[in-house]
Each structure stands twice: as C-alpha cells, then as structure tokens.
Amino acid sequence: MNLTDVRLWSAAAVTTAMLLSGAANSNCDFDTDDADGPDFLDKIIECEEQQSSGNQSQESSRTNSSAAATQLYGDGSLTNSGIIERPVAAAGTLSHYADKSFVARQPYSLRPDAKFEESVTIAIQKLHLEMAHYCARGWDIERQWTEANSQQQGDFFLHYRFRCTAA
C-alpha cells in the first residue's frame, strides 16, 4: 500500500467519522447547489443556525440531566466492519426525554417583503415540531426570547427553552 492509498483511506475514514458525527444530526433544508449561489455565505449561517440549535439542545440536555441525555445521539460502538454505529433519533421519529431541557431556535422575518414561509407563524410551527420530536408526551416552555439577526435588517431568531414532562 503506497502513501497515496494511505491518504485515500484516511480521507475516507475521516469522512465517515464526520458523516456519523455531524451530518446525521443536521436539520437544515440545504440544497447542494446553494453552495455555489451568490448568497452562499448566508446559507452557511442560516443552515448552521439550526445545527447550532441542535447542538445547544444536546448541551442543555447534558447539563440538566443525566446519562439518558446521551441517548439522543448515542455513544457509538465499533462493529466488525470498522464502521461505528450508534442510535440516531432520525427526523420524523418521536422520542420523549423525560425532565430534560432543550433550547431550540428558528429564524423568521418581519421585513415587508418577507415570504410566508419566513413568517413567525412558520417559525413557531417548526419549533413545535422540534419540541414534539424530543418530547412526544408533552413539554413545558420555560422561556422564550428573540434575538435580532445582525446580517439582515428585520430578521430575527425565536428561541424556546423547553423541558420534557417528567411522566
């Protein structure tokens, strides 16, 4: 095996690890061709906002409880094939992380030319979908707040801090 092969295998292994650790958790509705668009920087920021929201949720769950919080993405185990497997809370599935706290956020716009899908109504709808995803049996909204998007006048991020019911 020459050095080129080593580099290729290493690249493949790194890619696999990154896919396992990152892509599976991405909630962003990102179109591949957006990466070549004139607003590609906005797309990176906006799409990764959701990623960050997911990260915050994990961080919050770690802080507020317990080993069960790690079940959200699992600990991972090495199989005979060399591929690391772990349980993933796939999009669309419902789980209930009793008594754990999460923080989620969604962008919305108050610009006069904002589209309907950018409205606060849709942002709230998405937040409720997220809450239902993690807290299938119910939740309490502990706090909600809004931050302005410094990149775009009239755009904001709506945050919900919520805790799954204990039952």
Place this chain on the structure above:
Amino acid sequence: MNKLVLSAAVAATLGLASNSFADGPIDGTIYGKINVSVVNTDQNSADKWKLNSNASRLGVKGKTKITDGLYAVYKAEFEMCVDDGDCKGQTFTQRNIMGGIRGSFGTVWAGKHDSPTKLAQKKIDLFNDLEGDIKNTFEGENRVSNIIAYTSPTLSGFSGTVAMIPGEGADVDGDGVDDTGLTDGISYSLSYSADNLYLAVAGDQDVDNQDLVRMVMQYKMDALKLGAMYQQNEDSQGIKDESGFFVSAAYKIDKTTLKAQYGFIEDDVDGDEEETLSLGADYKLSKNTKAYIFYTDNTDSELDSDDDEASSFGVGMEHKF
C-alpha cells in the same frame, strides 16, 4: 511502514470520532451530489456516446461561533468523477474552498472560489455543468485561485462583493511583466433581491486575461422563472472585444420542469460568433432526486472558416445529499 502509517491514521480518525461523540457533532455539514448523464455528441458529423459525471461533488461547510455575532465560516468542496474516477489524474479535484470571518460588518473570506462575477449569474444557466453550460459560450465563469474577498451584509435587499486576486508572479494582464501586487485581478458584484426579482451587475478586471462587465436579471412568476444576462468583455491585449446576451426560461408543471435557454455573443474585432441553444426537461423523482433529458446545440462561427458545430442529447439523473 505504510501499514503502520495507515494504522496510525485510522486510529487517529477513530479517536476523532470518539471525541466527536463526547463533545457533540462537528460544527458543520457534509453535503454533495451525484450527477451522471448518458450523452450522444455529434461534433462536425463525428458521433460519439459518453457517460458523463457532471460536477458530482462532496463538500463540507459550517460555521463556528467566536463571540456573539462573530463567526468563522468555511466551505471545502471537491469534485469526484463518477464516470471513470479520473478527475484530471486525481481522485478528487478542488472546487470552491474558502474560509472567512463573518460579523455585523459583513464577511471577509479567502480561498479558491468562484469569482463574484460568476456567482452573480445566480442560476439563470438552467443547463449548468452540462453541454449547454454557459461557460462553453461566455467568458467570466471563473473559479479563481488566491481570491481575497469582502461581502457586505444585505441591507434593504442590496448586497455587494468585491474581491482582489494577487497575481503571485504570473503575467495576469498579458503585458509581458510578471504581476506581484495584491490587486492584480479584481472582481466585483452588486445585487438586489426583492420578492421574486433578482438584479445584479458584476465585473472583472484582469481575471482570466479578461476585462468584463455583465448584468443579470431573474424574475419568478408563479411556475415561470425567467433569466437574462447581457455581457461585454475584452481581453487584455485587445485581440477580442465581445458582447452578447443570454436568456432562459423554466416552467414548472407538477413534478416536471420544462427548460429552454439561448445565448449569443459576437466578437467585434474579427466578427466571430458563438451561439448556444438548449432545450430540456427535469422530472422530480423525490425531494433530492431528479431525472432529466436535454438537447444542446453549440455553434462557433468564424468568418474565414467552416462553422464548428456540436449538438448533444442526453438523459441523466441527479441526486443531492
């Protein structure tokens, strides 16, 4: 020895993976697409079938928060040649790769990347990466090395990008003198977006040996999407002085999108003309997968020789992930 290196690399990678489980997901997203087509090309009556990989790619992008409102952003994208695995002798070739700092002031970024002029074209080229790609007819579709750029925030729909491109010792303007400055090449764009309208003006100076100005318009009306571009460009030696236009239209009917585009450019120095016409349709199989069919005719006409004509038709599929 090589096995030892490999073992170390894999061990390090698994360590990375373990760490990522401990610390949460990486701050980024893997993305990409596979685009392949079976194409019959008739070039000056010579007929050939090919399987093409059309800019299939794998990329990673993301941002990392530094402080409130300040982020590091990055993107690294590589082409993979799905048809034969040979991307100019490499397994992967570099596409857009950049890193930058983003704040309320805008974004300062650098790397090897599509120029602001190319980005300003938006997606009016409906046959991008295929035989009808606008780059086969028009100048200005450049992915530039050593680009250093600033992109403003979007204010009331307006956004601008200006980029400087050091020559690093190359003769970028063709004057016989090596260029070593910071602004040997310049590319810029100013765009306006509102509702369904997109307008942009963009230009290059000494980029790919061209000075260029282009204007772009895109307008969406329900299922219909229209695009138009006007461009003037001349090379640094004054041998070429071109002007031309490009129009495109796409009409969506349920899962099918009908597409057509036409471009024409003429060289005012020697009268040479280039023309491109493409017709096609996309059929959406799922959110991320489509099948498509197309026909393209590209013609280069020179006053003192026969036309160089290439027509192609093909079917293909694209899957994004």
